Amino acid sequence: MPKLVELNNINKIFRIPHERRNTLKENFLNFHRKVKIEDFHALKNINLTINQGDFIGIIGRNGSGKSTLLKIIANIYTPTSGEVVVNGSISPFLELGVGFNGDMTARENVYLNGIILGLSHKEIDKKYKEIVKYAELSDFMDMKLKNFSSGMQVRLAFSVAIQADADIYLCDEVLAVGDMSFQKKCFDTFQEFKKAGKTIIYVTHDLPSVKEFCNKTALLDHGEILTFGPTEEVVKKYLQSLNV
C-alpha cells in the first residue's frame, strides 16, 4: 500500500497574547506593560501514516486538536516543528462552500466553488446537471445565493465538493448537515467513495458513522494521539474515557 500521508513528529504551538495588540496606539500606550504571551500546544508529537484506501476517523473531545490536525495536513497551517509528507492531491471539505459568494447566482457559485476545488470549467460543464440533480435545486439555480436557506446552500456545496477529483478527502463535520434524507444520501456517497478505494480522513463526533465507515481511527486528547488502530477498539476506549 502506498503511503499517501505521513506525519513525523508534528508539533503545533499557537502563541496567544492575552491582550492582543495589533495597532500602533495599543503598542504605544502600553509599551511599558509586557504582553503576556501564552504558548498553546495544539498538537504534540503527532506521528501518523495513512495509506491509500484508508478511511481514517479522528475523534476526541472539543479542543483536542482534530481540526488543527486536518488544517496541517491540508497545508493551511504550517507545523511549528516536524514534517508533513503528502503524496497526492487533497480535496478539503473542511468547510463546505469555500468561496461561495452571496451576490452571485447559484450557477455562478457552482463554477466558482468547483474551480477552487480544482475542477476545470469544462469538467464542471459536464458535471453540472449531475450536481444540480444531486442537490435537488434545479429550480433555483438562477437565484442569488444569499436568498438560499442555509440548508440549500449546504446541499449545493456538498454536491459540488463530491465532484472534486482528489486522492485524499479531508472532512470536518460536514455530514452534520441537511435533513435526514439528504444525510442518508451523503452517507451513500461516502459508501461509494469507500468502495472506489478513495482515501478519506474524517473528523466527527458522530461515533456510529465512524464505526460504520472507518477502518482505522485515531483518538486525540489534548493534542496527542492516545491510540491509533482498529476503529472498534478506539471508539470503545474513547467511550470509557468519557464515562458514558
Next chain:
Amino acid sequence: MTKIKEQIFSKKNLRILKEIAVSDFKVRYQNSILGYVWTLIKPLLLFAVLYVVFSVFMRFPVENYQLYLLLGVIIWNFFAEATVVALRSFETKQSLITKIYFPRIIVVIASTLTSFMTFLLNMLVFLVFLCLSNIGFHFSFFFFLIYIIELYFIILAFSLILSALYVKFRDLSHIWDVLLQIGFWLTPIIYPVSLIPDVYHRFIYLNPLARVIEYSRVVFVDGYIPAFNLNITLAIMTILIFILGMFVFRKFESQIAENI
C-alpha cells in the same frame, strides 16, 4: 516543513486566479445602478476638478495639459486603488484562505488584476481623448505596453508587502491612506516635472511612479521614446522593488492563515 512540490502557476492555480479576479470584478459593481460606469466616473471626476483648478484657474503653461493630467490621474488612480484593495485582500478572502490551501500569492495577484481591469477601461477613455486631440499617431505609443508591465509589477510588489504586513499590523491601512495622500502631491500628476527646479529632480525620480507617469507622457503626448538609460533605470527599479516585495511576502506567507 511541508514537502509539497508546488508550482504556483499550475493550470489549477491559474484557473483559481482567473475565477477570483473575474468574479470580484463582477461583484464589485453588481449592486450599483451604473455598474461598470463607476469605474470610469471616479477618475474622470477627479480629472475634471483638477483640470478646472489647474488649467482654468491657475493656468499651467503646458501644451496638451488635459492629456498630461488625465494620464497622470489614471495611472495614479490604478496604483492607489489597487494597493488599497490589495492591502485588505486577505481580510476579505478570509473565508477562503482559512478553509483551503492554494498559494497565498494568488489572492494578491487576483486582487491587483481586478484593479488592472478597471485601469484598462480607463485607458480606453484616455485613448478616446487622445484621438480627439490634435496629436497624430506615433509608433512610440506601443512603448507604453512596457510601462504597463512595469507599472503592474511595481503595484504587485507594493501590494504583496502591504497585504502581508497588514495581517500582523492593522494600523497599516490608515498609514497607507496618509502616505497615498502625500504621494499624490509628491508625484508629478497635476504638474509636469519640467515645472520643478532642477535640483529636486533626482528626488522626484526616486519615485518609480514619477518615472512611469513622465515617460508615458513622453510616448503619448510628445511622441518619442525616452532615452535608453532612463528606460534601463526604470526597469532595474521595477525589478528591485519586485524582488523586495517577494522577499517580504515569502517571509510572512506561511503565517497568514493563522493570523488573519
